[in-house]
Amino acid sequence: MKKIKGKPANITKWITGKITTKNNIFDRNRIVVCEKLPLIRIGAKCFMVNETPDCKTAAVQINAPSPFQEGDIISINPNGDCTVVWEKNSCHNAFYVTDLCNSKCIMCPQTDGKQSRYDECLKILDCIDLKNDKNIGITGGEPTIEPEKLLKLLYKIARKSPNQKVHILTNGRNFEDINLVKNLSNIKHIDISYGIPLYSDIAEEHDFITGSKGSFQQTIRGLYNLAQYKQKIEIRIVILKQNYRKLKDIAEYIYRNLPFVTHIALMGMEYHGRAETNYEDINIDPYDYREELYEAVRQFVRYNITADVYNIPLCLADSRIEEFCRDSISSWKKAFLDKCSNCRKRELCSGIFETSFTQSKYIHPFL
The missing domain is CATH 3.20.20.70 (Aldolase class I)
Known part of the structure; x- marks a missing residue:
């Protein structure tokens, strides 16, 4: 199972969303993987970043490359555990x-x-x-x-x-x-x-x-x-x-x-x-x-x-x-x-x- 441990910020409950590198504000299910928090954060469920987040936006800092693929659905708990729950390219979901x-x-x-x-x-x-x-x-x-x-x-x-x-x-x-x-x-x-x-x-x-x-x-x-x-x-x-x-x-x-x-x-x-x-x-x-x-x-x-x-x-x-x-x-x-x-x-x-x-x-x- 693909998973990674991160350092959470402003995550108080389980978050479920879709992994993407595209910060499309019309996608309300997105969890965006990026180097640092973007200026536009409207509608995102969470951000997965390399730099330490310094705002009130839900984010998780990871110190290794993301194991997830574009379109995977993951869950993030308040401890920063990120786990895939639906793989886009799997036939065993x-x-x-x-x-x-x-x-x-x-x-x-x-x-x-x-x-x-x-x-x-x-x-x-x-x-x-x-x-x-x-x-x-x-x-x-x-x-x-x-x-x-x-x-x-x-x-x-x-x-x-x-x-x-x-x-x-x-x-x-x-x-x-x-x-x-x-x-x-x-x-x-x-x-x-x-x-x-x-x-x-x-x-x-x-x-x-x-x-x-x-x-x-x-x-x-x-x-x-x-x-x-x-x-x-x-x-x-x-x-x-x-x-x-x-x-x-x-x-x-x-x-x-x-x-x-x-x-x-x-x-x-x-x-x-x-x-x-x-x-x-x-x-x-x-x-x-x-x-x-x-x-x-x-x-x-x-x-x-x-x-x-x-x-x-x-x-x-x-x-x-x-x-x-x-x-x-x-x-x-x-x-x-x-x-x-x-x-x-x-x-x-x-x-x-x-x-x-x-x-x-x-x-x-x-x-």
Whole structure:
């Protein structure tokens, strides 16, 4: 994630705006990068300068080149932390709407928090035009924790960019409320799909992984409610020690019970947040479940269900499923090890999570 620490001046609350080197007074969302404060400052949200500001204008002094590109959307907090929240040239942009969640998954890469971020996301939406964003995400936390705010955000996206593709990552539990599903399906001029996790074909095992008793049944009821309103559904299966031997069973369960699902994502873990805390209990190297992953993909192919493999480097997957492995890690947290610099398959590879505290010892380049 692109970010820089600066020395703030006259910043008392979070500022969200668009990075630019052009001090256009008609752009009321601009955060202007310049050597020193210009004489004309009307309408600017903030200035990012090299010299110490000496006036009452909101500014942040930085002592290094700005890492941001023209058109990036950034947030600046009162401590002077400047962080990109929407990259103009990224195909992995998403609204991170909340820290709040009604599950406590043992491998969740997020850190625990208690803050809703919907208001910030609405400000971000005011700053972007979405012309280059073919598919955007909504994630958390659990986006449906605050259903009215989710609906407000989606309606605003639909008005701003008709027929925009939006992929919502959610545990699906709150979709057991048929009225929420109905309200979401009533939004016109927007193409919504849902990415919903299923960690086992057995309720008790799924509930153990989510840290929430009854979550399996809630998710299944939610999936059927979404299907009733003909919504697009992706099932996400994060692979960990507790379920890697059951991937074929999960495939069988989906085929028998969830025939309306449009896509399957079989996913490697990001070792951050709770996944780092529970590492010893949940860790299984992708290299060690290559055969199980191959058999699961083959099963989905046999059932004529579209399936892809996310977040697993090509060198850790069985070569027989290489065509199913996707470059899936968001650009702001994707990286490669030094040993991968000359790998001939690097351009096709997902790489690794820069945010993970550890990496597989089996990663190697194809030379």
